[in-house]
Amino acid sequence: MWKQGKRKSKNGKNGAASPASYLDLGADNLAKLRAMHEAQETLPRTESDLEDPPGYRSYALNNYRELPQVARLSDEAQFAIEVVSRVLPFKTNSYVVDELIDWDDVPNDPIFVLNFPQRDMLLPHHFEEMAALVRRGADKIEIDAAANRIRLELNPHPAGQMDHNVPTLGETRLTGMQHKYQETVLFFPSNGQTCHAYCTFCFRWPQFVGMDELKFAMRETELLVDYVRAHPEVSDVLFTGGDPMIMRTRNLARYIVPLLQACLPNLRTIRIGTKALGYWPYRFLTDEDADELLDLFRRVTAAGIHLAFMAHFNHPRELSTDAVKQAIARIRETGAEIRTQSPLMRNINDSPEAWSEMWREQVRLGCVPYYMFIARDTGAQHYFSVPLARAWEIFRDAYNSVSGIARTVRGPSMSADPGKVEVLGVTSIGGKKVFALRMLQGRNPDWAMRPFFAEYDPKAVWLSDLKPAFGEKRFFFEEELEKRYREDDDRRRVKPLVPVI
Ligand code: SF4
Numbered sequence: 001m002w003k004q005g006k007r008k009s010k011n012g013k014n015g016a017a018s019p020a021s022y023l024d025l026g027a028d029n030l031a032k033l034r035a036m037h038e039a040q041e042t043l044p045r046t047e048s049d050l051e052d053p054p055g056y057r058s059y060a061l062n063n064y065r066e067l068p069q070v071a072r073l074s075d076e077a078q079f080a081i082e083v084v085s086r087v088l089p090f091k092t093n094s095y096v097v098d099e100l101i102d103w104d105d106v107p108n109d110p111i112f113v114l115n116f117p118q119r120d121m122l123l124p125h126h127f128e129e130m131a132a133l134v135r136r137g138a139d140k141i142e143i144d145a146a147a148n149r150i151r152l153e154l155n156p157h158p159a160g161q162m163d164h165n166v167p168t169l170g171e172t173r174l175t176g177m178q179h180k181y182q183e184t185v186l187f188f189p190s191n192g193q194t195c196h197a198y199c200t201f202c203f204r205w206p207q208f209v210g211m212d213e214l215k216f217a218m219r220e221t222e223l224l225v226d227y228v229r230a231h232p233e234v235s236d237v238l239f240t241g242g243d244p245m246i247m248r249t250r251n252l253a254r255y256i257v258p259l260l261q262a263c264l265p266n267l268r269t270i271r272i273g274t275k276a277l278g279y280w281p282y283r284f285l286t287d288e289d290a291d292e293l294l295d296l297f298r299r300v301t302a303a304g305i306h307l308a309f310m311a312h313f314n315h316p317r318e319l320s321t322d323a324v325k326q327a328i329a330r331i332r333e334t335g336a337e338i339r340t341q342s343p344l345m346r347n348i349n350d351s352p353e354a355w356s357e358m359w360r361e362q363v364r365l366g367c368v369p370y371y372m373f374i375a376r377d378t379g380a381q382h383y384f385s386v387p388l389a390r391a392w393e394i395f396r397d398a399y400n401s402v403s404g405i406a407r408t409v410r411g412p413s414m415s416a417d418p419g420k421v422e423v424l425g426v427t428s429i430g431g432k433k434v435f436a437l438r439m440l441q442g443r444n445p446d447w448a449m450r451p452f453f454a455e456y457d458p459k460a461v462w463l464s465d466l467k468p469a470f471g472e473k474r475f476f477f478e479e480e481l482e483k484r485y486r487e488d489d490d491r492r493r494v495k496p497l498v499p500v501i
Contacts, residue, residue, distance in 0.1 A: 372411030
């Protein structure tokens with residue numbers, strides 16, 4: 001049993017106390033689903049069913065003013081929190097506030113920006129619209145209506161997630177799954193659709209704003225098992241959210257154990273996308289069921305399945321506390337591998353030093369640097385985005401200052417409609433300045449590793465800003481991508497599917 005050491009906050013004070021088969025679905029489909037829902041009635045249904053672990057306290061719009069540190073914020077900064085958090089999710093917690101944020105550097109502190117909404121995270125006209133409602137004390141119905149209107153203008157589901165990634169099984173649309181790349185399916189457990197704190201940049205922000213029609217989530221593990229069985233090309237299942245580590249171990253086990261028990265020959269890796277190491281490392285140390293959680297991990301690795309932690313670290317400070325170091329050590333002891341990833345974000349980590357320091361420290365702690373992403377075209381992208389040319393410079397400078405062992409990292413990469421597009425660099429060909437790009441993963445697996453070129457544009461921040469170089473009319477993938485999207489649309493029109501929720 002791990003013993004908790006005395007926590008010390010950044011400000012020198014103590015931290016907060018601190019199977020039925022669905023392959024042949026027919027007329028009885030709905031009855032089966034209903035029976036399954038009823039059998040699962042005992043699962044917690046909402047965030048409020050999840051009790052806070054000891055020492056953890058979350059802060060959101062309703063209670064953040066209870067934090068003594070908030071007195072350090074200007075009236076303007078507090079008003080911005082009130083306004084922006086009506087549209088975008090806001091949640092922080094006792095660990096982040098007491099052990100990660102350097103309050104002497106607020107409002108510029110990167111971890112503060114990572115959790116606390118800032119005025120410019122909304123476009124000026126959106127901010128003014130919401131500010132006017134807050135100032136005149138508009139009621140919740142009016143505020144929610146305006147917030148929902150604004151949200152729909154923020155590209156809530158970039159890269160075709162809702163329309164083109166949701167798989168089907170028989171007549172059933174599996175709305176809690178995504179299958180974009182051949183080998184990997186994403187599963188969104190309905191109990192895991194929140195996080196220990198919310199990143200202001202989160203591209204999954206629609207999961208947290210109470211608009212159910214924008215949300216991915218699913219309870220039926222049996223459908224996941226059947227889907228993986230029916231798709232021998234799938235080798236990896238990625239549990240994502242939200243943060244699956246928000247779940248109690250017994251609930252996580254209800255998703256993972258059936259996968260193990262099914263003995264699926266094609267299943268090689270279970271991935272868990274999580275930021276718990278950054279936001280609540282005590283999940284692996286002192287939470288009541290921390291030991292059971294680690295036993296569950298051991299059960300996965302003992303079954304011969306690779307357990308891959310896809311850990312989000314956005315800033316080197318998240319790796320600095322005793323708690324996170326001990327949590328990493330405990331996870332690694334189970335045989336799990338920790339790979340790390342983050343987007344490159346202006347105002348948070350837009351310097352080569354931040355990245356090289358992160359990668360070096362991650363390697364020292366036994367983690368494997370995996371991805372640097374580009375800020376996605378959703379939510380507050382305008383606030384966080386870094387031009388692609390600058391992103392590549394940051395990546396190159398950071399990469400050049402770490403040893404070969406940290407150069408497992410890939411990027412900068414855009415998770416865009418056709419696939420993951422890596423910016424290889426800026427170069428000159430025949431006297432013309434161009435971006436050299438490469439598809440790392442594609443909707444069509446044959447697209448992977450294909451290089452291509454775009455005209456140099458110093459302001460471009462996303463793939464959609466780029467034009468093909470050398471007078472080409474379209475990028476190599478565009479025609480096929482349009483055809484695939486048209487076919488998806490036609491299929492949906494002809495045969496609406498039964499959603500599973
Ligand atoms: S932890 Fe991940 S899912 Fe949760 S808010 Fe941050 S980026 Fe989004």
